[in-house]
Amino acid sequence: MAPLPLTIYRGISPSFQWPIKFCLYNSAAAFILSIITGNVSQVDRVWTFLPTIYTAYFALLPLWPSKPHLFFWPYVPETIDPAVSQNYSPRALLMFGLVFIWMCRLSYNTWRRGLFNLNDEDYRWAILRQKIPAWLFQVINLVFIAFIQNVILFLLGIPTQIAAVQQPSALSTSDYILATLALVDIATEFVADNQQYSFQTYKRLGIHEKNEWPGARIKWTPADAKRGFVTRGLWAWSRHPNFFCEQSFWVIINLFPLLAPESPRLAPSSLQSITPIWPLIPSIVLCSLFFSSTRFTESISISKYPEGYRAYQSRVAMFAPFLTPVWGLLLQLQGKKEKVDRLVYGQDVSEAQKKLQ
Template identity: 35%
Template sequence: MDPLHAASLACLGAATLCWLLGVLTREYSWVDRLWSILPPAYVAWFASHSHAGAPRLTVMTILAALWGARLTYNFARKGGYAPGGEDYRWVELRRRLPPPLFAVFALVFIAFFQNILLLLLAVPAYVAASPTAAPWGSLDTLATIVFLLLLAGETIADQQQWRFQNAKRARGDAYGPKFLTRGLFRYSRHPNFFCEVSMWWAFYAFSVASGAGLVNPAIVGPVLLTLLFHGSTTFTEQLSRAKYPTYADYQRTTSRLIPWFPRR
């Protein structure tokens, strides 16, 4: 069986399981709990079917594993794997949408679309596993460096957010700022989101380096991820602005995603 065919069957199985668990538990973050696990697994699966001695697939597997380990740790320390660790945005959507409409949303978007996206993010490894792939080149080196720099940036951003939220919880209403505007968050309202999306574009560059062309089928994953993050960022900021009126001032002075110097 073609490795992409086998991975697709596994993807559909995971999507079905996430949907069933959501229906049974009334929690809809089951895909979130698999988000950092499935892409590295898919990449490793594709790499295992590459021709012997392919350094590109080895590096891609290591990078995907590093990404997954970091994200899993960050998700776990925030209680994402604990009972009741549902994403607050799903809770809010359940409140806003009629039950039949949310049921369709949970099936189509939360369970199936997101699981398919997780497979699509790993497709550059499938493309790079071609026996006719070009040898390691300068674009591979550049993609590796960029990926690692973005991984470091996301790690720093998440750590800054973690420390801020802990301090806020410890001091309660006495804590001054209600949302983080310092560190990397001085230059972008969502530096972690920027790094996350950009990392998968760097990962896509490996498929280009393998000789598949500047635009090849593996581009679907990073394109959909970019659209997803833009949509989720808009919704997240709507909730933040409703909760904190001064968030509007932060929006006026600070870049949304791409880090840039703050405006006065």
């Protein structure tokens, strides 16, 4: 990879030099490809892989040479602290393993939905094109879709960089607890994905998917399909259980170095005054992205199902499932709960859903 000007290196930690260059090249490539193809979902197709690449780089620092062998070959400058470049961090390796499992789940779900197809584009971009001038859409494409999204994916690797710098001699109790929570989170998100995929298959084809995964074996009815959106299973507790788990996973990853006995070290001097909050910046940025993106997605859903989806919003929390019983209680006090439940659940209120009352 061609070196960047020395002025760009100033103030950049040696362990960040390759990832930042990799991020910049990916951002430029995403924008150029979007112009050539007319398809702005270039980052979407690599979303499942980039956080894993950055995490692998930081977790495997001792593996990389001091100079790149090929254009995109990872390397670690000789100026990096030998204690970091020559020793593997068990915490960083554990985080890499968890992110790799996350990648496998998301890649599978992306593949079965056909989103790796080079001709596929997120339907929300087509709707946004219709709402704003062409020149403004291209500004958003350059600044947000191509560059900011790539920067966010780079930021998700920073907690592993901190863990690599901490150099723990062994895993701590917090590592084992967080790893368990992360695995439960991934499994729950997998169930949510399966339920959504099963519902969409029934809605589109009118048949139940064969060999469905555990957790998705729900007997959908014509009433469910007519409603247009899923409100059963995990989706009876959260309007976006998959998004809730996605955000939770990266918060957990951010907590590994933050809750470690070693605590974050070698933070940039400009951030020392706000330590230990600064390691949470990646997850905060990601959660902000999910919140704004979900608001836009739900505005589309409301335009399709105005009465039903508004009732769903009033009955079920956007993300946090523990808030859904609170919404139910508020509707009960207002005397609206029975009507809203009928719109949201129809005649298919199962015993599990009755517990929400």
